[in-house]
Amino acid sequence: MPLLLDPSALTEPLSAESPCGPDLEDGGDLDFLNGLSHAEGLLPTAFFSRDDEGRPQPFDRSGIDFGREYKALLALLARTRDIRILVLLARLAMLDRDLPGFAGALGIIASLLESRWGEVHPAGESGGFDLRNAILHALEDVPTVIMPLQHVVLAQSRRYGPITFRSVMVADGEVPAREGEPVLDRPGIERAVEETEPEALAARRDALAAVTASVRRIGAVTLAEGGYAGAVGLDRLGGLAGRIHDLLAGAAKPVVEAAEPEQDGVSAPLIALRQTGPLATVAQASAALAAAGLYLRSREPSSPAEVLVRQAQMLVGKSFLEVMNILVPANAADASIAIGANRALRLTFDQLAAVPDDASGGADQESEEADAASPPPVPATTRAEAMTLIRDAGAFFRLHEPSSPIPLLLDKAIGMADRDFLAILRDVLPDIGSA
Template sequence: MRFDSLLTPVSESAPCGPDLDEIGDDQYLNYVLGADNRMPGRYLDSETGTPFDRTSIDLKAETKAIGGFLEQSRDLRLLTLEARLQALAGQIAGFCDCVQAIAALLDQFWDEVHPKGFDGDFTLRQNTVAVLEDRTTVVLPLQYAPLVRDQRAGTISLRDHAVATGTAAREGERVLDVNQIMETLRSEAHRAEIDALHASLSSARKAVATIRSAFDEGTNYQYSPDFELLSGVLGQLLALIEGARPDLGGANGHAVTEAAPDGSAEIIAIGAVPAAAPAKAAAVAIGDHAAAAAALLAAERYFGRAEPSSPALILVHQARLLVGKPLVAAIEALMPDNAEYASIVVDAASGFELNMAKMRAITDDFAAAAEEPAAGSETIFSAGTRAEAAALLAGVATYFRSVEASSPIPMLLGRAERFMSQSFQSIIAELLPKKNSE
């Protein structure tokens, strides 16, 4: 990998070198400001829908400049900047290299890599990696990026496949035949190229999981990033490749979504999905809180019956207990040792805040006034496999993100999903705190 040298310490005393932003290095600051200004405000033209001109990115000059700064300082801000430039330039493999480098640095130099945490606050670092979720400079560019360049078909992208399978084409946009796309991707002429691209995408997807795990462990889940969009587009690209080349993945049907120019989601039918990704089954539709509770109960029964050793059983059960519960109950259930310190600050200057006792009293008062009999769910859910249980969890998480953004349930279910594919050894490594070396 191009960035392997970054794992060599800059010096013994400062493995990641100085923070060029913190010390106010003029060359660094001028470059970063200029690079940000070269980023488009929109990827698709608001009037014509024409995508950003990727040839406007001088990738050779950009990577040379960033490489020079990385020699001095191991900084995630530089790598996420290059990742976005690679995506905008249509370089999928280059983007994947950047994601892998970010994961490697976080894994090896969590305490030293820039930007560092400050008194346990990793907001800046979290925001740094969160730009990998940006629609304008990452998600849409990757959807439009060429997978191959063919003499007959021209460039083939995820967007081309979407249009070929029913997504509305913008005015003047070419429409390829879907069979031509799949034949091109599976052709012997592009075999080595597709093999390499599939390997890059697979490594990037693993790197995303490594980044998330590093934040989980390093911040006790307080600053863990959500890579839903990035994971989605990487999965879409892999699914398209594996649809044409089943030898590279599983043979099960898979549906993926693409962000349309108007911001809506369009379904793209892809022929295959990696066999090792059962948790990515299509989410089950959830209509209300009662249905959410019923779906969680079905998933809970699956884990209790088929995978009782999985921590997912505990997390799903806790999530079900929190359905319909107020903030006070969630805090008391999830953070019992610190619950009494919770407060809602209304006006810090005057000291006006609602402490836990007041929040509890208000909650109890509301519950007494608004008490109604709980409605049962008319929908019956069941799960006989891990994939079906994962689909239920995905549906419940999606429902609460949509109707109750403040709910902790998606967080619990996201962690449960990650535990579903972990071995006992890796689970124990997370659950039992490491002993301090003496």
């Protein structure tokens, strides 16, 4: 059952004399004490458990009557404005994978902190707000918020079933797959997301945008009122919600109307690249990579995605031998191609390199002509636009040049673009996690 909240009703004063009502815990109210104790007892201490065969299973939410719990907690909110109740509602909603309900509870918390800082319960003790801050930090509790958020269904794949952000993390190698967990590739995930009903996709994006906005609001008001020592950043929650939002935003390509013939000064290839749809030529794919790389260099210079995109662009038009020398120079000389059923005939790298290229002159000339006719890079003004250009370029080379390593580099670039520094370190220095 979804959590339905009325923000205006839950943020309006309960009375002129006491806008947030009494602190029911201080008054020893049994309904409050028993209600919160009961709800907290339903929350798991671990998101995964083992079945009889030892396989990991996500928390079984069918054992909770969410409607009954919501009704009991909302009855308490009719008597008091208490962050403890709202945080419990938010955690229950996320445990039920109710993203809009979670976002709604988070927004009400932010509004009450902004408008009733000194009155909303629990109030500060001796000028401090340690208890309130500890309660707010439960909004990024791992088993009840972070893990369920990773397992919110974002799309349905005809082949693999439900797609979650956990699927993305496994595909990118950010986390290892659990026993029996399907491992998808990034392009398959993105196709499933792009095929999702636009209305459903928009609703999830809106909820995630609301979550990230509320996280920023909570951080700002706690910083303003409590100083740096009392600020509640909720970085883990905000970062995860932002990453999922960016994934869904990348699937929402804006529809661009066809260019009018009288548009002077705008080249036809550039107009074609701006329009929604797959890239049609190598020149367009290269221009897309140039634009994405330019955005990353100017806006996110510390991102390893920029290096990977630049490397991918360098590989455009390169032969197999050139690719080997660029990507695996230490092993290129040991490479060979086995021929025949019994693999008795092998062509070594040196033999392949010695084959004369009679068409090299013509190819070079064609390459120069193609470069001269290439459309200028289309500016990417947002991260979502840059990621869309990278995805489109990867899809082009995957379709038109299956042997190219470019799609692999671009998949990795997308996977690393939204990670924090520590996650990147664990990827580029695998031993750092065990140090």
